[in-house]
Amino acid sequence: MKSDVPESDPDALVSLPFRLDIQMVRSKIVRNIPFLRQSWGRVDTVAVIGFWVSFVLATVGLERGAHHIGIFRALSVLRTARLLSVTNGTATIMRSLKLSRSLLADVVYFIVFAMLLFSMIGVQSFKGSLRRSCNLLPLLGENTTKLTQVCGGHIDATTMTPSPYLQLDGTPASVTKGFICPLGQVCQEGQNPYGGVESFDTVYYATLQIIVLASINTWSGVMYQIMASEYPVSSIFFISGVLVLNFWLINLLVAVITNTFSAIRSSTKRSAFGAAPLGRVVEEPEEGWSAVTGRHVGQNRFKVWWSYTRWPWVVLALASLVMEATATVDMSPLHEEIIDMTERMITFAFDIEIVFRIATEFPEWRNFFYHGNNWIDLILAIGCSVIQIPFIHNSNVYPWLTIFQLARFYRVILVVPRMKPLMLTVFGNMYGLANMTLFLMLINFLAALVAIQLLQGDMVGTLTMNFRPTVQFLFGHVPNILLRKLDHCVVQCDGC
Numbered sequence: 001m002k003s004d005v006p007e008s009d010p011d012a013l014v015s016l017p018f019r020l021d022i023q024m025v026r027s028k029i030v031r032n033i034p035f036l037r038q039s040w041g042r043v044d045t046v047a048v049i050g051f052w053v054s055f056v057l058a059t060v061g062l063e064r065g066a067h068h069i070g071i072f073r074a075l076s077v078l079r080t081a082r083l084l085s086v087t088n089g090t091a092t093i094m095r096s097l098k099l100s101r102s103l104l105a106d107v108v109y110f111i112v113f114a115m116l117l118f119s120m121i122g123v124q125s126f127k128g129s130l131r132r133s134c135n136l137l138p139l140l141g142e143n144t145t146k147l148t149q150v151c152g153g154h155i156d157a158t159t160m161t162p163s164p165y166l167q168l169d170g171t172p173a174s175v176t177k178g179f180i181c182p183l184g185q186v187c188q189e190g191q192n193p194y195g196g197v198e199s200f201d202t203v204y205y206a207t208l209q210i211i212v213l214a215s216i217n218t219w220s221g222v223m224y225q226i227m228a229s230e231y232p233v234s235s236i237f238f239i240s241g242v243l244v245l246n247f248w249l250i251n252l253l254v255a256v257i258t259n260t261f262s263a264i265r266s267s268t269k270r271s272a273f274g275a276a277p278l279g280r281v282v283e284e285p286e287e288g289w290s291a292v293t294g295r296h297v298g299q300n301r302f303k304v305w306w307s308y309t310r311w312p313w314v315v316l317a318l319a320s321l322v323m324e325a326t327a328t329v330d331m332s333p334l335h336e337e338i339i340d341m342t343e344r345m346i347t348f349a350f351d352i353e354i355v356f357r358i359a360t361e362f363p364e365w366r367n368f369f370y371h372g373n374n375w376i377d378l379i380l381a382i383g384c385s386v387i388q389i390p391f392i393h394n395s396n397v398y399p400w401l402t403i404f405q406l407a408r409f410y411r412v413i414l415v416v417p418r419m420k421p422l423m424l425t426v427f428g429n430m431y432g433l434a435n436m437t438l439f440l441m442l443i444n445f446l447a448a449l450v451a452i453q454l455l456q457g458d459m460v461g462t463l464t465m466n467f468r469p470t471v472q473f474l475f476g477h478v479p480n481i482l483l484r485k486l487d488h489c490v491v492q493c494d495g496c
Helices: 017-030 039-060 071-085 088-099 101-126 203-214 219-229 232-268 301-325 333-359 365-370 372-386 403-414 419-427 430-455 471-485
Strands: 132-136 145-150 153-155 162-164 185-189
Touching: 039 071, 071 088, 071 430, 088 101, 088 232, 088 430, 101 203, 101 232, 145 219, 203 219, 203 232, 219 232, 301 333, 301 403, 333 365, 333 372, 333 403, 365 372, 372 403, 403 419
Parallel strands: none
Antiparallel strands: 132 145, 132 185, 153 162, 153 185
């Protein structure tokens, strides 16, 4: 892998971006640039200081004394952030984010201000609302059983009419609202759910609920609880929060990053994701001239005839998808046999198509392999043929391998107007997509390491997700935790 250096300078070619970083650090040392003026220098300093502080705290027994002090141990793993520049593409993404940090900071400040504003509105409107819940009245002298249903009143056993909820001191409130507990239950104030964390009683607890609302992750549960405790019109607060905080303000972060990527693309003529020079537009060769050798090869009439057979193959791809969609969990053996037979026939037809498409390129048959769609169709044809082998077809992995059959549907998408340019835009630069995916994965696992060092041991071992550094946590719970934090970090940039 080569770094972003001019091809005319052979001495500047390096094998990995790590080596390029080392060369840059050495050049800064030679120029007497202060160590803390360098970004990675500041990160390394914080990580080393965090390690030695945690070492001292662990040695004297204070790290896990009366309180668990895990912040310094969490800071010590920040040195792994250098992995974010493991490839040229991820290093370019890092530089792009660094260039946009001032605009991103302004947007973040604005988002924080809006969140605090919504938090204060929530405190004024819903303080104490989540304390009320239905309680099952005792029948045989046992204690009252608290239920999870939030409420705003109950049915009076004497008058059989809705009555206001009971406050903490046992006196009834002045109004009946929200969900009415049925006969045999009483609506009474108590503790907030989840140990008092889920509430709008204070600004910081309300801010936590607003953060959940802005991430649109499990926000509807809190909304329905407030609606059950207050009035259905309370949903306007949550819907407004989603529209303002998520659809508008958080997307401003995406807009800033996208604008930075576009600026880098325009100034450097390189992809912000791929860190590679933009490919030149290849002119179509004249009829009768080879695209590979440039020699005149004459016109292949069979190829001209074969170009008119495009639509039958599109219909076959659509028929394959429709036939697979008819499968059900309780389908009869005859239905299953029809699906298998139809798929074998369609697979055989596409195998013949590949052979003829190669034949149409003769005598310059190598031209077949200079087109991406030919490679895709060839791989799909081979994959669909291989999974028809009885040993594979009758195994438990066959349902997963039908992805080869379903992938043929891309031909149907390409014939839809305006879909082909869109697909080429999205999947045209696979190197850029791979770099962006790798960057997000590295961010996820870096945050996972910080979470493990910060929170491990604070939860009981019986919990499935207890932040212990196990394989189950890394591969089972890390994606779930960090996808919640990174729902809006995927930058969708047209042509980036």
